[in-house]
Amino acid sequence: MASNDGTVGKALEVLDQVASYGRPVRFSELIDASPFPKATLYRFVQTLTSQSMLAYDPDRGTYAPGVRLVRLAHAAWQQASLAPIAREEIDLLSAEVGETVHLAQLDNAQVIYVDKRNAADPVQMYSQAGKVGPAYCTGVGKAMLAYLPENELADVLGQQSYHRFTDSTHTSPDSLREELGDIRANGYGFDREEHEPGIICVALPILSETNRVLGALSVTSTTTRTNLAGLEGLVPRIQTAAAAIAKEASAWQFPATAANS
Amino acid sequence: MASNDGTVGKALEVLDQVASYGRPVRFSELIDASPFPKATLYRFVQTLTSQSMLAYDPDRGTYAPGVRLVRLAHAAWQQASLAPIAREEIDLLSAEVGETVHLAQLDNAQVIYVDKRNAADPVQMYSQAGKVGPAYCTGVGKAMLAYLPENELADVLGQQSYHRFTDSTHTSPDSLREELGDIRANGYGFDREEHEPGIICVALPILSETNRVLGALSVTSTTTRTNLAGLEGLVPRIQTAAAAIAKEASAWQFPATAANS
């Protein structure tokens, strides 16, 4: 992915790098970790700053992701994500099952959580939406991978880290592939404490009419509260929600443009 | 701004264009409204899609802002925005005054709302955070403009539309400049129904130790509930919050990096 998208791709690589620090960074820190020569990186950072994609703090000489991203993300979240469409269904679902519900989509080879509803404490969206996670060891990740066309799947499987988080984490594409077959057969999959000990979930894909993967929906719980069989009992209810979201998504088309100021 | 940032600037221009539609768009719609020749726009859209900055819907042949933006925005919101820092103060403030509180920052020449708290009905953030508004006719906008250094101010004033929303909207840089002087003198400013009839607010800037504009804080109400004098009474309380946020912002530095998965 990173390769061969010319200058724009390289600039976005720099943007990702800055974002990855999780705090404002100095130019010198960036150059130490950058494949680009000083002058080149310098120009990228200048350009991105001038475009408000990065914010420069002159008091400290640091760079951070810029506010223009927040504006663009607003648009992305509303349009490209299932979140606004799925909102009501997720509210209902989480209230009904009394557990945490996640709505996720695939960004490249990673899972990106676009919404989350916790039965207990009400939302705090921006701080949760946008979080990324691994695809190979999460319920939502595997549910989406299971329905990817072979050519895309091969690509995505090659990009996973297969880091062993727990004893039940998949550590190779082969064992993962096997489970993906099961998921396709059942229509749903589990996270068997593969990412965090004690945390389990059931996940279902959200598919378009043409069977493209739009996203995934999951209900998460802990081994102290329930078990896989318990979660499996929720599948029909989650299936209903997933189907409703898919239907909404396909209806959601060209809602007569409104002019803007 | 749009000028002279090379290929990257142009690509981001395209990204903005797509985002501006508020719905998925076809390539043909983009080309009709684009200054770029077909082949050039085509390559931009390809590149942005390959980078997940745009999402392509193959069923419908449409483009929309991509999920990578949501991920980047998460980083932007946490780091570049005052929102996470200001959260508690805003909670307190809105609970105490019982009115809507806005936290805004400047993105180029526009106001971008990074957080909002409504005393009455609890938040629905993503739908609000990221929203943009005009700087010349909003409380937060004017509060920030008032403390901008002259060279930046001139630039920003030139970019305002001066559209007359109501009878009290500023329609020229000159009358606006005059009010900015008053705001600087008082330390706070009003929105006198300049954007929407019946809606008024008091706004204060949030300034760094070196007096750079970090953002602005406002309390909004309606003419049926209160008046300017009533809002003015809240200034000391808002000032406390603004000062606390500024202090937090300056302390918030290099909080020991955590490695990421």
Add this chain to the structure above:
DNA sequence: AACAAGGTTTCATTATTTGAAACTTAGTTT
């Protein structure tokens, strides 16, 4: 005063972008 380190600018070379035009589909119309 000499020395670094972080940051910024220069400029000839090199590689990428540019865009008119030609080409492919797929969907109409005569």
Add this chain to the structure above:
DNA sequence: AAACTAAGTTTCAAATAATGAAACCTTGTT
């Protein structure tokens, strides 16, 4: 079923922009 049309895609020489080594500032340090 042939001729038209609109939308999307590819080509390629010319024009333009990106590159990066090295020199140059600036600010803080020994």
